[in-house]
Amino acid sequence: MTLITDVRLRRILDSRGNTTVEADVATDSSFGRAAAPSGASTGEHEAIELPAADAIKRAREHAIPRLEGEVLAAEQRAVDAALHDADGTENFSEIGANAAVAISMAAAKAGAGSSGVPLYKHLGGTFRGDRFPTPLGNVIGGGAHAAEATNIQEFLSVPSGAPSVTEAIFANAKVHARIKKLLQDEGVPTNKGDEGAWAPPIGDAKAFELVDQATAAVSDELGFDIGFGLDMAAAELYDGDDYVYDDGTRSTAEQIDYVAEMVREYDLRYVEDPLDENAFGAWSELTDEVGSETMICGDDLFVTNVGRLQEGIEHGSANSILIKPNQIGTLTDAVDAIELGARNGIQSAVSHRSGETEDTTIAHLAVGTAAPYIKTGTVGGERTAKLNELMRIEGTA
Structure with a gap:
């Protein structure tokens, strides 16, 4: 010491x-x-x-x-x-x-x-050698991360059936590559957004179709389950009255119905920020409806803040929290949010940001606190830095 x-x-x-x-x-x-x-x-x-x-x-x-x-x-x-x-x-x-x-x-x-000691052990104390986070891989993006692309900010590959974190990481990369091939086959430009996801000039409906097709194909190829999820970043769509999409607007009730419909139609495994960041009551309605079927994850809703998380727990507003240490300022605050969530049945997903560096701390944070999920992107040096670190930890734990 x-x-x-x-x-x-x-x-x-x-x-x-x-x-x-x-x-x-x-x-x-x-x-x-x-x-x-x-x-x-x-x-x-x-x-x-x-x-x-x-x-x-x-x-x-x-x-x-x-x-x-x-x-x-x-x-x-x-x-x-x-x-x-x-x-x-x-x-x-x-x-x-x-x-x-x-x-x-x-x-x-x-x-x-x-x-x-390794950083993950120093940070956690709850580490178990058989528990690694499932990586959520951003494969199609739009919203604030890419102009002239989808309204929904992120379409995420979720390799929930992978036998190891290494195989899960490679699966996400395969889904990312498969989507490029599907876009090229249709003559759609393969632009990229801030996180390395494809940011093609297509609508949300087409993106749903492509990600569903790609995850199913790669799942069949690898022999384990790969689903997908969303980061809707709905606060960016909300104008104070309605949720504004390129094809029209949705009221709060219509937004809840829309998300529930997509969860069931595509068996979505994860839905982040489906509603405005201050709409605790609406979040509760959505979680009541589909929370037993998927993860409803609060990012802008909770901002890794134990006070806002406690409010969400009291309202029953979500069953998952996104953890971003820079949202709250220190690792202690981030761990406190993870632990408060765990005590109340709220799962954690540790996350990168759209503007990243080669720092790998979040990989250790996710492993050290036994977080069920980590969101790190799929490609790009600052994204693969975290993914490669996860594989190193898995190989030495």
């Missing part, structure tokens, strides 16, 4: 070419490096991301003096409490959630090194 001796911050590029914050945390015997991702489709209740240069300046002034020579790297809750104390707000608007989460994740890596 050694004190943090040095914290350094710098600007680096994320996968969209925007600047983000990278942190180095050192002790006398260990070192950790991590970088903050950034979202395009962001919930209004997320912790505040500041411009990288501003976040670095403020963290150097307010946070680093509370860490260097003051906190043990192996004591993650103490590290993250120091970050909260340095910020003094409820949403990291003073030092920036991007600076906070980069420091938090880098400290976790240094803490794992000083303790002599």
Whole structure:
């Protein structure tokens, strides 16, 4: 157990070419490096991301003096409490959630090194060698991640029958490749969105058809079940009264009926953000109707926040929560949300962001907390970094 001796911050590029914050945390015997991702489709209740240069300046002034020579790297809750104390707000608007989460994740890596354990064991404590997350692979995308593509933000491959996380990862890559072939056969341009998913100029109905066809074909080829799911990012579609699609609008009641119909028609395994981020009651209606058939996952609804999750639990608003450490600012806050959900029958899916880096912390977080799902994309260096790390963990656990 050694004190943090040095914290350094710098600007680096994320996968969209925007600047983000990278942190180095050192002790006398260990070192950790991590970088903050950034979202395009962001919930209004997320912790505040500041411009990288501003976040670095403020963290150097307010946070680093509370860490260097003051906190043990192996004591993650103490590290993250120091970050909260340095910020003094409820949403990291003073030092920036991007600076906070980069420091938090880098400290976790240094803490794992000083303790002599893998990062997933340092983070979790609930790890079991036979439990790995099912990867959700984004194979067709639109919404805020790609212009002139589908209204629904993500169509996700869900290889729920894969015998290992390695086979699941390869299955998602095969589905991604099969969709390209189907698009090419129909003469449709194979554009890509921010997360490496195909972003063709097609409507939602055609996307449903293609993903259904591709997942069924790859499932037959590999001999295990592959379904699919959605991230609807419905807050991006909601205008305050209705959900606006290219082919018309849907009232809240019609949106609930539409989602339920798609769940049953396509046996959807996962539906993320099917309704507006403040519509706890409508979420409850949908979960009552199809929650026994699929995962109804709150991202913008919960923003990895235990207060909003508790409200959702009281309303019965969902049966799953998306976990994004940068939404809330620290790993401690993310783990607290996972644990609160688990105590109340809410499953967790640990997730990347659309603007990513090569950082692999979320792979360790998902394994270490026995999260049932991880959402990391399917292709692209910043996406495959997480996937390859999952396979390394599986090979050594």
